[in-house]
Amino acid sequence: MKTPVLYDEILDCVRTTRERWDFISSVDACLQLLHSSKGDFASLVKKTIPKKYAEPLFEAAEKHGIGVDKSEDFGKFLTELRASVSGVPTIYLTLAFEPTESNLERIYVWLKDNVKSRFFIDLTVNSRLVGGCILGYNGVIKDLTLGSRVTP
Amino acid sequence: MISDSAVIVAVVVLAVFFGLLFFFFSFYLSKLIMERDKTTELVQFQLSQQMNQNSAKSNEDFTKITKEVIEASIGDSFKIMQKQISEVLNVHKSVVKDSEKTFEKELADLRQNFVDSSNESLTAIKNHVESEGALAKDILSKKVEAEFSKVESELSEYKKAKENVVENEVRAVVNKIAKEVLNKTFSSSEHEKIVIDALEVAKKEGFFGV
Numbered sequence: 001m002k003t004p005v006l007y008d009e010i011l012d013c014v015r016t017t018r019e020r021w022d023f024i025s026s027v028d029a030c031l032q033l034l035h036s037s038k039g040d041f042a043s044l045v046k047k048t049i050p051k052k053y054a055e056p057l058f059e060a061a062e063k064h065g066i067g068v069d070k071s072e073d074f075g076k077f078l079t080e081l082r083a084s085v086s087g088v089p090t091i092y093l094t095l096a097f098e099p100t101e102s103n104l105e106r107i108y109v110w111l112k113d114n115v116k117s118r119f120f121i122d123l124t125v126n127s128r129l130v131g132g133c134i135l136g137y138n139g140v141i142k143d144l145t146l147g148s149r150v151t152p
Numbered sequence: 153m154i155s156d157s158a159v160i161v162a163v164v165v166l167a168v169f170f171g172l173l174f175f176f177f178s179f180y181l182s183k184l185i186m187e188r189d190k191t192t193e194l195v196q197f198q199l200s201q202q203m204n205q206n207s208a209k210s211n212e213d214f215t216k217i218t219k220e221v222i223e224a225s226i227g228d229s230f231k232i233m234q235k236q237i238s239e240v241l242n243v244h245k246s247v248v249k250d251s252e253k254t255f256e257k258e259l260a261d262l263r264q265n266f267v268d269s270s271n272e273s274l275t276a277i278k279n280h281v282e283s284e285g286a287l288a289k290d291i292l293s294k295k296v297e298a299e300f301s302k303v304e305s306e307l308s309e310y311k312k313a314k315e316n317v318v319e320n321e322v323r324a325v326v327n328k329i330a331k332e333v334l335n336k337t338f339s340s341s342e343h344e345k346i347v348i349d350a351l352e353v354a355k356k357e358g359f360f361g362v
Contacts, residue, residue, distance in 0.1 A: 097343040110348055115360045131338065132350040135359065142359055144350035147323065 007084045008118070010060045013052055015108045017122045020085060026053050027082045034075045042068045091115070092122045092136030096129035096145065 014023045026049035033044050045068070046054050061068055066077050091111060099107065108121060115137075126134075131146030338346070354360065 095343070095347060097338070097340055099344065100340055103340055103344045106344060107347060107351075110351055114351070114355050131343065131346045133347045135351070135354055137360065140359070142354055142357075144354060146346065147326070 007081055009063075010056045010081065011085070011118065012112075013056050014085070015104065015121055017090060017120050020088075020120050022050065023053050024082060024085060026050060027078050031075060031078050031082075034078070041074075088118045088120055089138070090122045091119050092124070092134075092141075094124045094126050094129065094134040094136075096126065096131055096133070098125050099123070 014020050029048050030045050033048060034041065042058070046058075049057075058068060061074065061077060066073050068074050093107070104121075104123070111119065111121070122136075129145045129147060132144045132148075135142045135144060
């Protein structure tokens with residue numbers, strides 16, 4: 001699924017299915033605040049949603065001239081953003097180790113460079129595996145572990 | 153005048169006289185009747201004798217004539233009857249002969265029909281048996297093939313299952329050894345490098361559709 005450039009900039013901070021769940025929850029919270037609060041909406045949003053999602057959100061909105069204070073425009077923007085997340089395909093990745101943030105980022109970047117469409121990583125750790133990973137994409141599973149290579 | 157006694161005597165004498173007269177007369181009459189009866193019997197006897205003689209003769213004649221008549225009659229009747237019997241016999245023979253011919257012909261036809269029918273039945277039975285035999289052979293062959301392929305399939309499955317068991321056991325042993333040897337020595341960056349290498353392999357194999 002091809003997402004608009006505007007949303008691609010924001011969604012770069014959403015790499016895994018878990019982060020997608022967090023992000024959708026944050027967007028839902030924003031939408032709720034947008035309908036209920038009458039005060040300084042921008043500061044309320046910054047306090048409510050995690051920084052890693054709030055910063056790119058406001059940067060992208062500002063960059064594209066969407067005023068955070070204009071609740072109607074921002075509400076529409078959030079609703080479309082939320083909808084763009086739905087239907088994005090998932091890459092299932094099972095690792096033999098618990099990746100650090102930097103490990104995850106580099107793996108994500110590699111995938112982003114080599115998989116042309118938007119995706120989320122469904123990450124699982126299986127300590128019984130011997131090195132490498134097991135990949136699942138478009139209904140196909142591939143065992144790329146060292147164990148599969150050293151055993152018949 | 154005549155006395156009473158004289159009258160009485162006279163009456164008595166007269167009575168006796170007439171009595172005697174009646175006696176003799178009756179005696180004589182009965183004698184005559186007896187003679188007449190004797191004569192009658194004699195005559196009757198003679199007559200009967202003569203009649204018997206005549207009758208016997210007549211009987212003989214009658215018998216002779218009757219016999220002649222009967223013989224003549226019987227002779228004619230016998231001849232007629234013989235002729236009729238002969239004719240009847242001839243007709244009968246002819247009918248019997250015809251019947252025999254008809255019967256023989258019908259028997260021959262029946263025999264021929266029976267033979268034809270039997271031949272047809274035998275041919276049909278033969279064809280049926282042949283087709284049934286072929287069918288049975290075909291079924292048997294298919295069953296044998298099915299059983300054979302089933303056994304082959306079961307053997308193949310058994311072999312595969314055994315191979316899987318062995319493979320799993322080998323994999324488990326190798327994994328255990330590799331894990332003990334490799335995982336303990338790999339850092340997270342080395343793990344990451346192995347993952348990226350694996351992803352490169354997947355990319356080269358077209359896994360991501362690129």
